[in-house]
Amino acid sequence: MFLIALSPILWLIIALSVLKIAAYKACPIALVIALTAGIFVNDMTIPHAVQATLEGVALACWPILLVIIAAIFTYNLTLQTKAMDTIKKMLTSVSNDRRVLILLIGWGFGGFLEGMAGFGTAVAIPAGMLAGIGVNPVLAAMVCLIANSVPTAYGSIGIPIVTLGNVTGIDPIQLATYTALQLIPLTVLCPFLMVIVASHSLKGLKGMVLMCLAAGVGFSATELAIAMFMGPELAVVGGSIVAMAAIIACAKLFPVNDSEHALPPHDDEAPITAGTAVRAWMPFILIFIFLLMTSKLIPAIHDPLNLIKTSVLIYDGPGGEPYTFTWLATPGVLILLAAFIGGTIQGAGFGSMVGCLRRTAWNLRFTIITIITVIATAKVMGYAGMTHEIAETAVAATGTMYPFIAAFIGSIGTFITGSATSSCVLFGKLQTDSAMAIGASESVQAWIAASNPLGACAGKMISPQNIAIAVAAIGTVGCEGKLLYFAVKIYIPFVIIMGCIVYFGQSLVG
Template sequence: MLWAVYVQNLDPLGNRLLSTVVAGLPVLVLFYLLVGRRWLAPWAGAAGAITAVLLAWLAYDMPLAMASWAFVHGMTFGLLPIGWTVFAAMLLYNTTLISGQFSIIRRSIGGLSGDARVQAVLIGFCFGAFMEGAAGAGSPVAICGAMLVGLGVPPFQAAVICLIANTSPVCFGGLGVPILTLSSVTGLSGDTISIMCGHQLPILSCLIPLYMVKTMCTWRETLAIWPALAVGGGSFALAQFFFATAHAYGLPPIWPLTDICGAILSMACLAAFLKFVWKPRQEWRFPQEQVGAGQTAEPVSPADPNVVQAEEQVSEWLANGQGLAQRFEPLQTRQVLRAWMPWGLMALFLILSGIARQMEKQGPLDLGVVPSYWEVPVPTLHKRVERAERLVPPDAVGDERKEAALFKITWLTAPGTPVFCAALLSMVLLRLSPAQVLAVFRKTIYQMRIPIPTIACMLGLSYVTKYAGMDATLGVAFAETGVLYPFFAAMLGWLGVFLTGTDAGSNALFGSLQKITATEVWNTHGSTALRHLSLEQAQTLICTANSTGGVMGKMIDAQSICVATAGTNQVGREADIFKAVIWHSVLLACVVGLMTAVQAFLWPFTLMVPK
């Protein structure tokens, strides 16, 4: 059956204010259910998506079949490659956990210094970045928080430190899932977005260790360890820049490795610096009367699903974590190398995958039996949606005015495939028994029962609003902020992470909206305030700000707060911790907004935006 072309209408109700309110209803429903009713994210995402489908059909006159297929299209991308990547990353992590190797990894970095300030940098920031890249989903806050408490940091302070630390690495968390998501909903190249992230996040990575240590002690005590701050934050920032931008200098795209390799290099540099070059003149510790503070709290309602979910996650992550403060026999070099081996294999496979992805730019690779990827047109949707006249370039003709809708099944070069291969090979080399292998898969499937449906529903919602034109209606409204919008783009991403709990969720929710708003702002101010940027550069900068600004909302979302309290044995103190970090979150989001504005308007900072 040949379906009629659907033409987007930015003002379907004949009243711009009313149309804007209707276009925003799916997000408002999501907000109400997540924050007001405390629903779990998959159910809230599904409700928001159903709302979007109904409004696309009833208010925007989009055929119901088209709206439904748009939802399926988004969900499919949420499963492959994004869900597949998240699953594979957690599978590799659980392989090291069940084999006992992760305990060795944890011990190898846990006792490098007795100074609480240095421990915060080494564990809260560096090791937390490793955990964010390897597993994400709140694991850095839970595991690093428990480690710091075991080393004598007061539980409340440990939670605050880890929440602040788990920010600048988040864009590349879970092997770059937020960037993959943003690329999907905006149509911008993930490689280009990665470069833009690499021109913003290293600045934050130098700032965050200093900022989090300052929350622990005075300026004098903070600056007393400036060499450790410079080495820990600086080495991670340099590695973050290299891995995020390497493909701009002729190397294969290795940006999914940014957090993991950057964190490993940073920990190695800081460990060597502490061992051979420098130590604090006097080890600083929290006063003894503070160490036990905050260990207990008033009980909360056991019916709160966010608390229940967080406690389940933390119990899984710390299942082999008994004895965090116990004494062990000194580790041998061979043990440490064997424990880190799975992550080395993952890096190797991802580099090979990056080379294959470069080759795929000429088309799918012929592997003899099957091609390296398939592209399947989405029924009723592919080239059947014509963008609103206001959003179409003046020289666009024919199919250029219509939205493509293709299921792209990248089974070979999706980041999840090389990571899955590394996990399988690690199981063999670590000699896991069949029962242990089964336990790894069972544990991973159980852990993914919440994150993957959440990602799929968020992307389904996003694709419906994108194809129906609802995000375009909102984009035109947001464009009224004019030249101030580059600042507010980061704040919108911050709000998205607060709502959804993940940077990927925020990118799915607002990514397309950011691109449309960037286009509107550039069309209005491109010859004046934005004269140093092309349209494509403005789109890249503002869309990336959704992700880099969004990471600062990570410390205040419900999932992170609940995981922090569960990991540090403070369930019931969620409100106290939220109050302790909210202004840090707002301030750091404003820093990203100002950085985005500077890169948008002021030469030579505009040269940092990739072409």
């Protein structure tokens, strides 16, 4: 039963990394495998299998694909209005060293986008920007996959940890604090790892050690402080802003001048006025403002907007709940609104913006197929009991060593769904039940529960959905296998380190 439950995941791993099949071809086959296993082995009825698939399609379209299309449309619109030229010039004025810009855009700005919006924006926009300023597109995707790992636990204004609190009944502030503590070593490590990957060797760290340290420590210390005193909502947003400030400060106070990593000089050296700069950044400024204003931090706006929704019972089998379409207070709608307003300020006509949106959606057609079938596969596996079977087998096999694999369980959920929130929904209760089964105290139960969003950070790197987003952002269809092979090499040591942190750390909190 375990191998049958695992079969869709095994197929994706083999298809993407060994057979080099494009994701938009491999993922529909994974859905067929999941449906076959669910119906013929797990006694799922055909109507329930169809309903589970349709619920997956609904989730994929609203909000996930909406956010992805909106985010990439925002980027494409800044290209069309030439605003990206101004943004690139401003960023490259910090330094002409590609390593510095990879940290500033991939780590700092990417973390900010993950904290504000999530759902792929933190890979799509930074990877596209890095490719646009001259970084090798595949390399840009690689470093952004690394950068998007550790902020995932607090993505979309902390929704994974808020959800985990709802699922387990544990205080979200306690979960946010424990998750931040568990993430410290990897958060500090990530900037160093990004620079090493960007320069293809340890020699690339020459002159960059202080900046990497400041970027990692500034991020993790701020994240921990906000998590402890305010909760999960703004932990990554605050950490990323401090990280960007630290990178810029280091670049100005201790400039890096290495010709091996220098970007080509720009011909236009005319100064950028404040008005021009604000117009160029306007879509991103508006995204920040809209997401902040409609977040739970401002209930006067958040609560009324969240009442504008429609709930539909798509799957009526065991465990099925009405699926809710939130029409206005969802990141995709807000990003689209910010893009259209920002584009208008930048001088784009409504017709040209609609044309840009249409081209963006068409260019993402393979990504759309991939993400719809991945999410549908996840729903079928979940409702058929296949996902739970995978986790239960892991618990039975490990006993008191379970904390060592708790983060790995969390990573499986995100690998399947591409979402830390979905992973917490799938496995959050299982984590606390397993902790109780091995006799853990309440604080250790919270510690083990926090390992689920921790593991989700590793799973995000190898998620087919996230890799598909990265490929779409750099416009290089067919390199999914190469990116997965790279990400797995980072994922394995990450999961081992996470296992050690959770296992040995339980004695400190217990």
